[in-house]
Amino acid sequence: MVEGLSAPQSAAAGVNQTEPLLSCRGVSKYFGAMAAVKDFSFDLARGEVLGIGGPNGAGKTTVFEVISGFNPADRGTVLLEGRPIERLPSHAICHLGIARMFQSNAGFDTLSAEQNVLVAAAFGHAPRLIPPLTYGADIRRAADEALDFVGFRRARSTEVRGLPALDRKLLMIASALATKPKILMMDEPVGGLNLEEIEQLMALVRKLVAAGITIMLIEHVMRFLVQLSTRVMIMNHGEKIYEGTPAGLAQDETVTRVYLGERMSKRIVAYSAGVGPQ
Amino acid sequence: MSATRRNVLAGLVLLAIAIALPFVLPGRYLIGQLTLFFIWATVVTQWNLVFGVAGIFSLAQMAIFAFGGYATAMVGLYGGWNLWLALPVGALAAVVFSLVVGLACLRLKGPYVALLTLAIAQGMYLLIITDTACFSMEGVTCRNFTGGTRGLAKYGDFGFREWLGYKYMAFGDYYLALGVLVLATAFSMFLMFGPIGAAFQALRDSPEYATARGVSRFKFQMLVFASSAFFTGLAGGVFAGYYKVMGANTLYLSPLLFLLAMMVVGGLGRTWGPLVGAAALMLADEGLKDFPEYRFMGIGAALVLFVMLWPRGIVGAAEAIGAQLQKRRSELGGTSTRQH
Ligand SMILES: Nc1ncnc2c1ncn2[C@@H]1O[C@H](COP(=O)(O)OP(=O)(O)O)[C@@H](O)[C@H]1O
Numbered sequence: 001m002v003e004g005l006s007a008p009q010s011a012a013a014g015v016n017q018t019e020p021l022l023s024c025r026g027v028s029k030y031f032g033a034m035a036a037v038k039d040f041s042f043d044l045a046r047g048e049v050l051g052i053g054g055p056n057g058a059g060k061t062t063v064f065e066v067i068s069g070f071n072p073a074d075r076g077t078v079l080l081e082g083r084p085i086e087r088l089p090s091h092a093i094c095h096l097g098i099a100r101m102f103q104s105n106a107g108f109d110t111l112s113a114e115q116n117v118l119v120a121a122a123f124g125h126a127p128r129l130i131p132p133l134t135y136g137a138d139i140r141r142a143a144d145e146a147l148d149f150v151g152f153r154r155a156r157s158t159e160v161r162g163l164p165a166l167d168r169k170l171l172m173i174a175s176a177l178a179t180k181p182k183i184l185m186m187d188e189p190v191g192g193l194n195l196e197e198i199e200q201l202m203a204l205v206r207k208l209v210a211a212g213i214t215i216m217l218i219e220h221v222m223r224f225l226v227q228l229s230t231r232v233m234i235m236n237h238g239e240k241i242y243e244g245t246p247a248g249l250a251q252d253e254t255v256t257r258v259y260l261g262e263r264m265s266k267r268i269v270a271y272s273a274g275v276g277p278q
Numbered sequence: 279m280s281a282t283r284r285n286v287l288a289g290l291v292l293l294a295i296a297i298a299l300p301f302v303l304p305g306r307y308l309i310g311q312l313t314l315f316f317i318w319a320t321v322v323t324q325w326n327l328v329f330g331v332a333g334i335f336s337l338a339q340m341a342i343f344a345f346g347g348y349a350t351a352m353v354g355l356y357g358g359w360n361l362w363l364a365l366p367v368g369a370l371a372a373v374v375f376s377l378v379v380g381l382a383c384l385r386l387k388g389p390y391v392a393l394l395t396l397a398i399a400q401g402m403y404l405l406i407i408t409d410t411a412c413f414s415m416e417g418v419t420c421r422n423f424t425g426g427t428r429g430l431a432k433y434g435d436f437g438f439r440e441w442l443g444y445k446y447m448a449f450g451d452y453y454l455a456l457g458v459l460v461l462a463t464a465f466s467m468f469l470m471f472g473p474i475g476a477a478f479q480a481l482r483d484s485p486e487y488a489t490a491r492g493v494s495r496f497k498f499q500m501l502v503f504a505s506s507a508f509f510t511g512l513a514g515g516v517f518a519g520y521y522k523v524m525g526a527n528t529l530y531l532s533p534l535l536f537l538l539a540m541m542v543v544g545g546l547g548r549t550w551g552p553l554v555g556a557a558a559l560m561l562a563d564e565g566l567k568d569f570p571e572y573r574f575m576g577i578g579a580a581l582v583l584f585v586m587l588w589p590r591g592i593v594g595a596a597e598a599i600g601a602q603l604q605k606r607r608s609e610l611g612g613t614s615t616r617q618h
């Protein structure tokens with residue numbers, strides 16, 4: 001009995017707190033002859049919000065595709081808590097605790113809002129050899145909590161097909177949450193939203209961070225990226241051209257030249273001043 | 279919850295009617311037609327899981343049906359088994375066959391699935407009708423393993439004649455086919471209302487998003503092909519026992535189209551679609567039976583009409599009208615209902 005109890009404790013002690021949660025080592029991805037991502041490496045620590053920026057076609061989404069198992073890397077390795085995952089299929093990666101969102105407003109259009117989240121709660125948390133035949137209380141609770149967490153206000157029986165952009169994004173986040181992820185990967189989450197909606201989503205991301213979820217965030221809207229991220233990477237032509245604090249972006253000449261431009265660089269100084277020291 | 283209850287209630291009412299019908303129907307012809315209706319409706323409820331719910335455009339359902347029928351007949355003929363015992367064996371054989379079909383289609387999408395499954399069905403047909411090798415001798419004539427162009431016969435039946443006598447033997451087949459349909463319908467509805475059906479639909483709506491939420495495409499494609507094959511194969515076995523001849527005509531294009539039309543006219547992926555569609559097409563076919571030259575054309579016309587005008591089928595259209603009425607009623611009577 002004592003030994004049975006001590007086992008998980010020693011396992012917990014074995015977790016190296018300084019070991020990165022996620023680690024990409026020398027990842028390359030080619031489409032034909034073009035390298036969409038070239039010898040790319042980074043670490044993600046627990047509790048971080050890692051922002052990724054860069055011009056269109058820089059390879060940001062491709063990095064997500066590689067990590068989430070949609071498009072396996074041609075070279076390099078991806079480690080989740082020290083364990084290589086680059087050969088796993090996407091559903092298995094979801095089971096391990098990496099939930100991704102899509103740049104497009106993905107959804108199960110013919111299902112209701114609630115079913116969209118129920119599916120994720122039923123199948124996304126852990127691998128099940130035998131699929132559940134009914135929605136058990138635990139599955140329903142997970143879906144319910146996720147919908148409450150994101151503040152989904154519409155009737156849960158609404159068919160997803162006709163929902164406006166913000167509701168679809170909230171649902172995508174809720175379904176990700178229902179899988180109980182360690183890492184949430186958001187690909188341009190505020191695309192197509194108005195200012196007020198962007199504020200709402202920023203508040204939600206902060207709430208996610210407070211709930212202990214580590215976040216990777218691709219975004220073009222610099223205010224969103226700068227004010228939310230604890231660290232930022234800028235990509236260009238499949239390579240990392242900047243890694244550091246959001247405030248440091250404005251001082252970086254390469255970033256200013258290839259991505260931000262002078263005007264945006266000045267604005268970033270203001271944005272990051274708005275955040276203040278955390 | 280209330281939707282489930284309503285469905286169960288509707289099912290029970292229909293079942294009660296179906297149980298009573300043979301006693302009030304005049305003559306055996308209609309009982310025979312209804313038996314056939316139950317068999318086709320069974321196949322359509324299961325096909326709907328693959329085609330409508332999971333959105334996989336498989337045209338292999340009649341091949342699976344035939345596989346179950348042939349396997350049942352062969353187990354009866356060569357194994358000497360009682361046909362009641364051969365039935366589940368045939369159904370399981372159909373499941374294995376369907377799994378192979380599902381595996382073959384795994385990497386294909388949309389129309390390519392339709393092409394491959396049609397080719398599989400056609401291949402099966404050709405294998406049967408070109409089978410001329412002697413498998414066993416029956417007196418001085420030689421019998422082919424698959425029955426060849428003549429089909430398989432003399433593999434026994436369900437023994438209703440001995441049990442119920444000549445007068446009521448048709449009742450036996452009727453209730454057997456009805457029983458299979460009830461089980462098949464309950465099974466498909468149970469899947470559709472639960473997480474497994476939702477996973478099928480999620481993969482249909484957006485395969486990438488579904489896998490990103492932990493739904494394994496491989497697993498659920500295998501699952502939908504396997505689960506939809508059991509009752510299809512069972513229906514094939516019942517068909518074999520009912521007709522007492524199992525032939526390659528089950529693999530012709532016309533029954534396939536007939537059943538496809540049932541599924542589309544009823545409403546793809548809808549819970550009651552297959553039953554409504556099967557009933558509508560059987561009725562239409564019955565109405566056209568004195569004009570054989572228009573029969574096949576009628577099926578084609580129904581398919582075209584519904585695909586173009588009412589792609590959600592009769593059930594889908596009825597649901598839309600119902601929703602409209604409910605909306606209007608709640609707009610008009612919002613205050614009066616509150617007073618109660
Ligand atoms: N499936 C694909 N096939 C071929 N080329 C692709 C594919 N996906 C992305 N690319 C190319 O890879 C490059 C990086 O794309 P992406 O990662 O989507 O950029 P970003 O998200 O930074 O805008 C682009 O040039 C894009 O055209």
Ligand SMILES: [Mg+2]
Pocket residue numbers: 060061062103
């Ligand atoms: Mg992108």
